[in-house]
Amino acid sequence: MTRALYVHVPFCDKICAYCDFMRVVTHPKLIEDYLNALRRELESIPFSAYRTIYLGGGTPTALNDQQLDRLLSLLKPYASDVEEYTIEINPESLTPSKAALMRSYGINRASIGVQSFNDRELKLLHRGHQVTDIRRTLDTLIENGITNLSIDLIYGLPLQTLESFDRSLRLAMTLPIKHLSLYSLTIEPNSEFGRLNVKKMDDEREEDFYFHAIDVLRQHGFNQYEISNFTRCDPSQHNLTYWHYEEYRGIGPGAVSLIEGHRIENTKNLMDYFAGKFHASNEALSDQDQRDEFILMGLRVREGIALSRYRQRYGRDLLKDYPHTESLINQGLLELQDERLRATDRGYPLLLTLLGELLEH
Ligand code: SF4
Incomplete structure (x- = not known):
């Protein structure tokens, strides 16, 4: 289910x-039109009382009070058993009345697009907030009873120095947050940076930023539990669903679902979506694809994969299915401990390369 x-x-x-x-x-x-189409999409799928709900975007808080109320009331029947109910927030668009509304519908977690604690960097990124908005946003959420807070930070920006990034990390650690997601800047061809041909920071320098972040966060008790995610003891339950390769439903334009071995991608074309043509593709994944994706997602998590889960799920032996495991263990990049396969401290930063070798058939 x-x-x-x-x-x-x-x-x-x-x-x-x-x-x-x-x-x-x-x-x-x-x-x-979006809210009308979303209602129809919800009506077109089997009912489920979800354990986790995640409102992402875009910017859910770009909706005004009335629109947000409508969105949350559409989702209310599906949230009767919800344990973790997350909303993404941009600091400039959160108001006390929106925070109160969210809480009244059971939202108990917020992921805030902070990105940087440097106004020059925020301006360069064309973000809509300034550093002074960040604390106010967290205070508003806490005053309204939403206390499971996560922030996003970004590194590898043009003009960003290790000093300014260090300052952002240390300021982040003064906030009442439970979780932090860390992303490196990618230059996408269809973004403004892509169109302006902005150059990415070189890989070696970017690695220095990444390892520096891991150190600073660790000093403050924030452990890396996934490649880009850190917490003391409140991992994102919703995102763990993806990493544990369990089923999930995605609704709204561009959302993706993994249901009964099918990857269903919703259309990104708003007009199609409004017309009720919700799905752009529906791919039946082969058994091999599913096993590969299980490994690919599972090793992103620091604690790795329990061999018993693989066995229960696929009725097969992971070590036999992936014969390269042994050589990666011998090279000290993977380790097998208590029947769990995980990347070692040395292998974890090389995960992409390592997965390439592991999944070779
Ligand atoms: S990165 Fe900026 S523009 Fe893009 S979805 Fe997030 S808030 Fe919107």
């Missing part, structure tokens, strides 16, 4: 310079 629901809300008040996500500039008519 599908217990995780992702809802894509594709509206933003302004477009960030690096963004290549499925999003459009906020417009009342488009939001109206």
Whole structure:
């Protein structure tokens, strides 16, 4: 049974310079059409009481109070058993009344697009907030009873120095947050940075930023539990669904579902979506694809993969299915401990290369 629901809300008040996500500039008519189409999409899928719900975007808080109320009331029947109910927030668009509304519908976790604690960097990224908005946003959420807070930080920006990144990390650690996601800047061809031909920081320098972050966060008790995610003891339950390769349902334009061995991708074309042509593709994954993806996602998590889970799920032996495991263990990149396969400290930063070798058939 599908217990995780992702809802894509594709509206933003302004477009960030690096963004290549499925999003459009906020417009009342488009939001109206979106909410109507989302209601129809919800009616077209089997009912489930989800354990986790994640409202992502775009910027869900770009919706005004009335629109947000409508969105949350559409989702209310599906949230009766929800344990973790997350919303993505941009600091400039959160108001006390929106925070109160979220809480009244059971939202208990917020992921805040902070990105940097340097106003120059925020401006360069075309973010809509300034550093002074960040603390106010967290205070507003906490005053309204939403206390499971995560922030996103970005590194590898043009002009960013290790000093300014260090300052951002240390300021982040003064906030009442439980979770932090860390992303390196990618230059997407369809983003403004891509069109302006902005150059990415070189890989070696970017690695220095990444390892520095891991050190600083560790000093503050934030352990890396996934390649890009850190917490003291509150991992994202919703995202663990993806990494454990369990089923999830995605609704809204551009959302993706994994249901009964099928990957279903929703259309990114808003007009098609509004017309009820929700799905752009529906791919039946082969058994081999599913096993490969299970490994690919599972090794992203620090604790790795329990061999018993693989056995229960596929009725097969992981070590026999992936004969390269042994040589990666011998090279000290993977380790097998307590019947769990995981990347070693040395192998973890090389995960992509390592997975390439492991999944060779
Ligand atoms: S807020 Fe997020 S989705 Fe919206 S433009 Fe910026 S990066 Fe893209």
